[in-house]
Amino acid sequence: MPLDIIINSIAIAGLILVLFLYRMSKKSTIATKNPKMKSTINTGTFAGIGEASEPSPKLRNPKDVPALSEDFTSFELLEEIADEKQRKLFESATSLKKPHPLLMSLTRNINDPKELMDIIKNDPELVVKVIKVANSSLFALRKSITTINHAIVYLGVLQAKNIAMQFALESSAEFVTNEQKQAYHKIWKASFLASSIGLLIAKDLKLENSAELSTRCLLDYLGDISLLTAKPKIAKYYLNHSSYFARVRGIQKELGTNSAIMGTSFAKNAELPQEIIDSISASMLPLVDKLKDSELLSQEQQSVVVFSYYVSRITDLIVFERTMDTINLEEISFAESRCESFFYSQAQIEHYGLGRINGTLRKPRFKDDVNAIIEKLGLDS
Incomplete structure (x- = not known):
């Protein structure tokens, strides 16, 4: 290969390398x-x-x-x-x-609907609250949900678990003023x-x-x-x-x-x-x-x-x-x-x-x- 072609190739490669390093130095600072x-x-x-x-x-x-x-x-x-x-x-x-006694259980990694239902059903008040949220305007149901099993299946295990956890946290708190209640809401x-x-x-x-x-x-x-x-x-x-x-x-x-x-x-x-x-x-x-x-x-x-x-x-x-x-x-x-x-x-x-x-x-x-x-x-x- 002629010497002038080799020299030009080296020069072009060097220029490409300089441009690449310059672009890298300008990134994300x-x-x-x-x-x-x-x-x-x-x-x-x-x-x-x-x-x-x-x-x-x-x-x-x-x-x-x-x-x-x-x-x-x-x-x-x-x-x-x-x-x-x-x-x-x-x-x-x-x-x-x-x-709430169920709070620790609800923080576990739960994937099985039956496992979650077995936890929540131990607290009737928690059952009622999860069903109530499932029937709220948040989820825009066409037909009412009446059982915790149906609520878990419809909401999904994670959504139902997180809602139950929120109510478990709420039961651990006491609010005495309207401002407290509004802030908690x-x-x-x-x-x-x-x-x-x-x-x-x-x-x-x-x-x-x-x-x-x-x-x-x-x-x-x-x-x-x-x-x-x-x-x-x-x-x-x-x-x-x-x-x-x-x-x-x-x-x-x-x-x-x-x-x-x-x-x-x-x-x-x-x-x-x-x-x-x-x-x-x-x-x-x-x-x-x-x-x-x-x-x-x-x-x-x-x-x-x-x-x-x-x-x-x-x-x-x-x-x-x-x-x-x-x-x-x-x-x-x-x-x-x-x-x-x-x-x-x-x-x-x-x-x-x-x-x-x-x-x-x-x-x-x-x-x-x-x-x-x-x-x-x-x-x-």
Whole structure:
């Protein structure tokens, strides 16, 4: 082969390599004030997720990233009992009304309708409540359901189990003011919507543990129920359209605790599985980007926490903040949501290999399914 052809070939190959390396260096980096935001992709995550994240064109323009508030940059998340005031509140949480005896059984991985029916039928009140929800406008039945067996078959094991679990949690709480009751009603809807959104995303991504993820999203609101039961005055944070960060910061300032601490206390008192206790304990760590520092959770468990955290934050936008009357997010990002609770989101979802969630959010069918649930929940009622 002539020497000039060889030289030209080498030059062309070198140019292609330079262009490729340049494109790689431009991928998925958000211009922010925090150096931790550079993305690191880890594909060793829980079953079904492992492909590289979808980069978002919107995030490549620094102008799309809002300025952070001083409150957020100086915020410190409490992770344990800090003072005597907080200790007393923690002790009050463990002395709340005894948890429902079926709660632990309902947190198990249940796939068989008969197994679930055998659990629920032990509490007639729980049976009545599940049948009542099955007959509500939420499911738009043409013919009434009159038996728990029919309800489980119609709703599906996971949906029926999560509804029963919500009522089991409700029976463990006591509300004395109208504001408490109204706030709990919103939390109930939020936990239902979060578990539904989590299930839709998990199924779209073909995850093997979709049922577990749905239940974890529901349990992310356990701490809110515990807080609301212990201190009626915090109902205002669920009724006045506060953002998630404003709610966390305000409650910590007033009470010296937060929903992760209180939820962990409740879960221990209810003798829930240790894996769920550890997950609830770490549930707020994505807010301050400390999840990777957790020594309690494996990489796979951390992935579950990140998944449920962002599903719950999307739900908060709809139920509590009402920045969305319908699901219209195109991606999980700070630039898209304009909420501090999403500040570390791109780096985190890429680190845990969850970027494909953005593809699910953009699908018209997914949006239609979520919006149908939102409409039936009647968030204004």
